[in-house]
Amino acid sequence: MQDMRTTFTHFIIEEQRRVKGSGVFTSLLHEVITACKIISSQVGRGALVGTHGNLETENVQGETQKILDVISNEVFLKENQMSGNFAAMASEEMEDVYQIPSQYPKGNYLLVFDPLDGSSNVGVNVSVGTIFSILRCPEGVTEPTAEDFLQPGTQQVCAGYALYGSSTTLVLTTGRGVNGFTLDRNIGSFVLTHPNMRVPEETAEYAINSSRTRFWEPAIKRYVDEVQQGAEGPNGKNYTLRWIASMVADVHRILSRGGVFMYPMDSDNKDKGGKLRLLYEANPMSFLIEQAGGMAITGRQRIMEVQPTGLHQRISVILGSKNDIEKILRYHQEADEAAKAK
Ligand code: P6P
Secondary structure (H helix, E strand, O other): OOOOOOEHHHHHHHHHHHOOOOOHHHHHHHHHHHHHHHHHHHHHOHHHHOOOOEEEEEOOOOOEEEHHHHHHHHHHHHHHOOOOOEEEEEEOOOOOOEEOOOOOOOOOEEEEEEEEEOHHHHHHOOOEEEEEEEEEOOOOOOOOOHHHHOOOHHHOOEEEEEEEOOOEEEEEEOOOOEEEEEEEOOOOEEEEEEOOOOOOOOOOEEEOOHHHHHHOOHHHHHHHHHHHOHHHOOOOOOOEEOOOOOHHHHHHHHHHHOOEEEEOOOOOOHHHOOOEEHHHHHHHHHHHHHHOOOEEEOOOOEHHHOOOOOOOOEEOEEEEOHHHHHHHHHHHHHHHHHHHHO
């Protein structure tokens, strides 16, 4: 019996034909998803081979590096440096831009990624993931610098994540909607299982780290307070709170069934600009959410229109079901107007 499922390879070939692409994308994405498959295997075997621990080192964010952070970063570099598709790479785990070694050809794209987001969860078997974003390398640039990566999220040509959970799922957009694939380990391929993912405009589910309530801006406090009033409150319905503390898992839930994810800038993280990073967390997730019909804002503007000022810049992230995000945007506007009127 012929297996009639659509593999990632078939999907990308059909996409390539539709957009009359050069075929570079097919090759480029294959390297990226091969790296994700290898990381999936490494993460799954962590407890068996003793890679769940921490290193003595810290990453550029000043966070203790986990062994699997470094392994995942090295896997991404190794699998993506040879293809001749990328001009350079940048990662949460490296302070500076990674230049393609001279023995390999360079391409016209830039790859920026968080190799293992949520890695602090890996030791307690909570889902973690890889987030990636692909930009065009500026014309004529052969030795890309950090400056060349500082492009607004609207410039992304592709974004996606791999979620290492009960199954390994790949979710991807190239600007023509969002599609999800599940790794079939029997054939070693990702198979299309979530075609045309959409974020419902309405929701009754929100995600935020409520231990930070005392730091929140008035607009966030107002939204969460109304949600917690349940059906008796202004929303007229009961909400559920879900907080996995692994952005990839939280965003995947929202792409799968709707919801609101908030990691806002607050009085405690304001001096750093927020918690989550713009180039390799907020922008790729915003591209996916918008392509699936949701919204992604800082609280006051569209995340993908923010002009980056640094490779590891942090930003406020509020994304998900359109109707609730529009409300949160309005609450920030009203709070700012009230503050000005004082
Ligand atoms: P907190 C993981 O470290 C991460 O960067 C995101 O994946 C996640 O949403 C957030 O931090 C969790 O932060 O403060 O709740 O531990």
